[in-house]
Amino acid sequence: MTHLIKGARILGGAPADILVRDGVVAEVGTGLTAREATVVDADGLIALPGLVDLHTHLREPGREDAETVESGTRAAAAGGYTAVHAMANTEPVADTAGVVEQVWRLGREAGHCDVHPVGAVTRGLEGERLAELGAMADSAARVRVFSDDGHCVSDAVLMRRALEYVKAFDGVVAQHAQEPRLTEHAQMNEGEVSGRLGLAGWPAVAEEAIIARDCLLAAHVGSRLHVCHVSTAGSVEIIRWAKSKGWQVTAEVTPHHLLLTDELAETYDPVYKVNPPLRTKADVEALREALADGTIDCVATDHAPHPAEAKETEWAPAAMGMIGLETALSVVHEAMVETGLLDWAGVADRMAVRPARIGRLSGQGRPIEVGAPANLTLYDPSVRTVVDPGGFVSKSRNTPFAGLELPGRVQATFLRGRPTVLEGKPI
Amino acid sequence: MKRHLISAADLTRDDALLILDTAEELSRIADRPIKKLPTLRGRTVVNLFFEDSTRTRISFEAAAKRLSADVINFSAKGSSVSKGESLKDTALTLEAMGADGVVIRHNASGAPHRLAGWVRGSVVNAGDGTHEHPTQALLDAYTMRRRLGDLDGRRVTIVGDILHSRVARSNVLLLNTLGAEVTLVAPPTLFPVSVDTWPCEVAYDFDAVLPKSDVVMMLRVQQERMTAAYFPTVREYSRRYGLDARRLAALQDHAIVMHPGPMNRGVEIAAEVADSPRSTIVEQVANGVTVRMAVLYLLLGGSEPAIGGDVTPAGVSPNGDARRRSGDASRREDA
Numbered sequence: 001m002t003h004l005i006k007g008a009r010i011l012g013g014a015p016a017d018i019l020v021r022d023g024v025v026a027e028v029g030t031g032l033t034a035r036e037a038t039v040v041d042a043d044g045l046i047a048l049p050g051l052v053d054l055h056t057h058l059r060e061p062g063r064e065d066a067e068t069v070e071s072g073t074r075a076a077a078a079g080g081y082t083a084v085h086a087m088a089n090t091e092p093v094a095d096t097a098g099v100v101e102q103v104w105r106l107g108r109e110a111g112h113c114d115v116h117p118v119g120a121v122t123r124g125l126e127g128e129r130l131a132e133l134g135a136m137a138d139s140a141a142r143v144r145v146f147s148d149d150g151h152c153v154s155d156a157v158l159m160r161r162a163l164e165y166v167k168a169f170d171g172v173v174a175q176h177a178q179e180p181r182l183t184e185h186a187q188m189n190e191g192e193v194s195g196r197l198g199l200a201g202w203p204a205v206a207e208e209a210i211i212a213r214d215c216l217l218a219a220h221v222g223s224r225l226h227v228c229h230v231s232t233a234g235s236v237e238i239i240r241w242a243k244s245k246g247w248q249v250t251a252e253v254t255p256h257h258l259l260l261t262d263e264l265a266e267t268y269d270p271v272y273k274v275n276p277p278l279r280t281k282a283d284v285e286a287l288r289e290a291l292a293d294g295t296i297d298c299v300a301t302d303h304a305p306h307p308a309e310a311k312e313t314e315w316a317p318a319a320m321g322m323i324g325l326e327t328a329l330s331v332v333h334e335a336m337v338e339t340g341l342l343d344w345a346g347v348a349d350r351m352a353v354r355p356a357r358i359g360r361l362s363g364q365g366r367p368i369e370v371g372a373p374a375n376l377t378l379y380d381p382s383v384r385t386v387v388d389p390g391g392f393v394s395k396s397r398n399t400p401f402a403g404l405e406l407p408g409r410v411q412a413t414f415l416r417g418r419p420t421v422l423e424g425k426p427i
Numbered sequence: 428m429k430r431h432l433i434s435a436a437d438l439t440r441d442d443a444l445l446i447l448d449t450a451e452e453l454s455r456i457a458d459r460p461i462k463k464l465p466t467l468r469g470r471t472v473v474n475l476f477f478e479d480s481t482r483t484r485i486s487f488e489a490a491a492k493r494l495s496a497d498v499i500n501f502s503a504k505g506s507s508v509s510k511g512e513s514l515k516d517t518a519l520t521l522e523a524m525g526a527d528g529v530v531i532r533h534n535a536s537g538a539p540h541r542l543a544g545w546v547r548g549s550v551v552n553a554g555d556g557t558h559e560h561p562t563q564a565l566l567d568a569y570t571m572r573r574r575l576g577d578l579d580g581r582r583v584t585i586v587g588d589i590l591h592s593r594v595a596r597s598n599v600l601l602l603n604t605l606g607a608e609v610t611l612v613a614p615p616t617l618f619p620v621s622v623d624t625w626p627c628e629v630a631y632d633f634d635a636v637l638p639k640s641d642v643v644m645m646l647r648v649q650q651e652r653m654t655a656a657y658f659p660t661v662r663e664y665s666r667r668y669g670l671d672a673r674r675l676a677a678l679q680d681h682a683i684v685m686h687p688g689p690m691n692r693g694v695e696i697a698a699e700v701a702d703s704p705r706s707t708i709v710e711q712v713a714n715g716v717t718v719r720m721a722v723l724y725l726l727l728g729g730s731e732p733a734i735g736g737d738v739t740p741a742g743v744s745p746n747g748d749a750r751r752r753s754g755d756a757s758r759r760e761d762a
Contacts, residue, residue: 187536195619198536198558198596203620268537312515314535316556 001417002026004034008042008378010368012344018047020374023417028370040422042378045411046344049352050082050113050375051329052364054145054174054252055228055300057321058084058115060106061099062091067305067395069106069115072325075303075394076113077420079325080377080410083114083356083364088125089150095120095131097139104141112420113413116359119143121162121173125151130162137169144360147174149228150275152210154180159214163223170360172224172250175214177235178276182206187316189262189277197265199315202277204232211235215242215249226358227251229302231276233286240295250358252300253287255324255331256400260284264400270311270318271400274304291350292341298355301328305396322400326392329379330406337381338407363416374417381408393426428725431550433539435561435600443604447569449721450714456493457717467496470727473526475517475542476553477503477533482688482712483553487530487562490719496727499526514538518545528727531555549726557591563687564597566718568605570707571642573714574683579606584636586612586668587646587695588657590619594646594687599627610636613668616657633668637677644685645670645695661694671697675705683707 005018010028017032018025027034053076059067067075069086076084086103088094094103100117107115119136123129125148136143146166153159153175162173183206188194190201211227215238218225227239230251242249256274261281264272272278290296304321311318324331332351336342342350356365366372386405389397413421420427428442438446456462472491476484484500491498501521514533521529528549531539536556543550554560572578583602589595589611602609609627611618622629630636637643648664658664665671670684675697678684684696684706692698701708 190620192621192624195621195624196596198556198593200557201620268540309513312513314514314533314538314541316535 002034002037003040003414003417003419004032004037005040005042005047005376005378008045008047010047011348012046015043018368018376020376020414020417023374025368025370025372025374028368040378040412042411044382045378045380047368048080048344048348048377048379049365049368050377050413050415051080051351052355052359052361053081053084053301053303053325053328054226054298054355054359055149055254055302056084056086056325057089057302057304058086058103059305060090061102065307065395069103070110070112071393071395072303072305073107073110073112073115074426075323075325075392077413077415078393078410078426079327080329080379080413081113081325082375082377082413082415083116083361084325085116085118085145085359087149088118088120088147093120093124094118095123095125097132097135097141100136100141100143101139111415112426113415114361114364116145116361117141117143118149118174119146121146121148121153122158127151127153127155127158130158130165133162133165133171134169137171144169144171145174145226145358146171147176147228149174149176152176152178152180154210156213156217160217160221163218163225164221167223172226172358174226174228175210176228177207177210177214179206179209182209188265188273189279191262191280193262193265197268199265204234204279207232207276208234208238212238215239215247218249219245219247224248224250229254229257229276229300230287230290230296231257231279231283233283236286236290236295240290243295250297250354251295252298252355253291253296254302255299255328255335256322257287258284258291258299258335259331260400265315268315270313270315271322271398271402273315273318273320274322275320288335288339288341291336292346297358298350299328299332300355301325305394306398307396311398321398323392323394323396323398326394327387327399327401327406329410330408331401333381333408334406374414376414377410378412379408380411383407383409385409430726431539431543432561432722432726433543433550433552434559435564435597435604437561438601438604440604443565443568443601446565446718446721446725447572449725450569450718453720453724454717463493463495465495466724467491467494467727470496470527471499471525472496472528472530472723472727473499473501473521475501475521475529475531477531477538478554480532480554483532486712486715487553487719489716491723493716494720494724496723514541515545518542522546522548528723551722551726554593556593558593559597560593561597561601562715562719562722563594564601565722566711566715567598567644567685567687568601569718570685570711570714571683574707575641575681578602581607581641582610582639583607583642583644584610584612584640585644585646586633586670588617588648588652589613589622589646590617591649591652592646598644599625603627610640612636614658614664617652634674634677637674638679640678641682642685643670643678643682644687646687647689648691648695665694669695669697670700672699675700675703678705685711687711
């Protein structure tokens with residue numbers, strides 16, 4: 001299979017042709033020709049390395065009504081992704097080699113993008129005993145990222161042991177930082193809006209206190225810590241401090257935390273209910289700056305599909321979470337590029353290069369140069385469209401961006417030289 | 428006036444005064460041998476109660492019935508709701524039955540707001556979670572006005588669990604709209620962290636606030652707060668924030684004592700205070716019916732004057748035409 005991509009602006013640079021043959025980038029230059037190649041007109045399009053998501057809920061096994069590996073990875077490809085990390089909070093929980101291999105195999109069979117299962121840190125996500133981390137690391141799925149996402153590993157001893165244990169196979173613990181006692185029954189960011197709406201507050205300190213503790217633990221045992229979905233200005237300060245010490249701490253931010261604030265809860269529409277909650281404008285600004293200066297390493301979607309009935313309720317009983325794979329690049333474009341905080345090379349770094357490095361994916365997030373695996377995204381930055389969930393590939397519709405006008409659109413995605421999206425449509 | 432009454436913030440000063448003035452007129456029928464008016468004849472009011480609250484439900488029921496509305500009581504217990512039916516499906520059912528007004532009480536903050544998006548009739552919030560209880564604030568304001576006259580510049584002190592109180596939220600908003608000066612008193616654990624953004628004063632020392640108060644409103648301390656470290660013991664709470672005879676004596680002569688009920692006698696309010704002549708607690712209950720009549724009348728748009736032409740007060744004009752949907756009457760008769 002050979003594709004000749006004509007006139008793409010690699011990382012937003014000058015137009016160039018990219019010849020993709022046998023799964024790798026065979027040539028990069030101007031005026032390239034190749035017999036038997038399918039020509040892809042990329043005039044005006046930006047070429048990025050295929051995006052890598054560190055935080056995706058594919059819901060299978062267990063909640064196939066919300067999403068499946070097939071539908072979720074198709075949505076990922078439509079959003080420009082060539083690799084996703086499937087979170088462990090499935091039913092059954094991905095806490096054994098058997099379950100992670102099942103998810104990994106479903107991903108291979110679907111073929112829309114690479115699926116790297118995240119292993120649970122503790123059995124059943126119960127926060128009591130370590131899951132068999134080594135077995136998951138040694139399985140066909142080669143798990144390197146471990147997380148109890150949705151639950152915080154709040155027990156300090158258990159967290160310490162997990163951080164230490166995964167060093168044996170160069171793993172990383174991705175912590176969902178949420179002090180459980182401070183967030184009992186919590187519904188939204190604790191502040192002016194929660195007080196007015198009478199919704200139980202979710203204080204920033206519940207996130208920050210755990211991040212501070214975990215940074216200190218990671219330093220003490222010399223391990224890698226990854227902080228999931230950072231949402232507060234205070235968390236940014238702590239991570240900046242930890243990095244200044246040279247500790248191995250990385251962090252992610254979601255697209256929705258880069259764009260939306262807690263005032264949206266005034267609608268009482270649970271489409272805006274998410275964990276961690278939407279915060280204030282000051283937090284959004286701090287997160288953007290931190291992503292721009294590299295304190296926050298990457299954007300991760302926390303794509304969390306839910307069926308309609310889980311959101312068409314009162315606020316309190318509604319499920320937490322938002323889908324994000326198909327809007328992530330446009331949201332980052334709006335929040336980071338349009339504001340001048342990142343250029344396209346920066347976007348490639350935060351959405352492909354660094355997440356691949358954190359997940360230890362050798363074939364992803366590579367520069368677009370001869371010999372590299374041809375994982376590519378072609379993005380049209382010139383259009384602006386109103387987000388219409390009806391057109392989504394995901395099985396779920398719980399997007400907070402519906403009705404919002406956002407820039408850009410993914411035109412094509414290549415997974416090791418094979419198109420998974422062409423002309424804006426998944427194949 | 429807006430179509431729904433969900434928050435006290437929905438009311439302008441003119442709206443609030445119109446409701447209070449209308450209630451004043453409606454109170455006249457309480458002295459008549461026949462207390463019923465034909466104003467809402469043919470209208471259907473649904474009382475949708477997802478939370479046990481006998482007093483509020485009865486108050487709304489009496490108000491609607493005195494205006495001749497058809498009343499359907501829908502309590503979550505023993506209904507399809509207890510079998511897992513969603514609020515949305517309940518709303519669609521009510522809509523299909525042609526409810527003109529839905530009075531909703533719910534333990535989830537924002538439930539009336541959601542309901543208003545799913546039904547065409549007017550939604551009246553009868554208390555949602557820890558959010559608001561606007562008709563309670565209206566009946567409180569009505570009670571204060573009857574005892575003290577104009578509320579402009581009056582000093583109202585509200586004492587107790589502000590953090591979880593829908594009564595406090597609605598009262599702060601409405602009293603501010605009406606020009607009163609509100610001071611909230613509680614231990615710091617029972618304030619929202621952002622209470623400094625509210626249009627009121629905040630104090631921790633009850634005794635310092637007492638002498639300058641025209642109204643002291645005591646809030647119920649819920650049982651579940653007593654074991655969650657909001658304060659050390661019930662006795663300490665009572666000593667620091669309870670209204671006992673000693674504190675009652677520190678009040679100005681004209682000052683009144685209010686409580687939305689139900690009371691914990693001996694905790695936030697001493698029995699002799701609750702039963703003293705300064706207490707308006709029983710009046711508040713009676714006034715609740717009158718004020719809710721005014722709210723239902725103004726929202727559901729009686730096509731006739733509130734209580735007949737000769738006694739219609741100036742400024743009370745039936746506003747029903749805008750609210751009526753063509754074909755309503757015939758549809759309802761078919762049903």
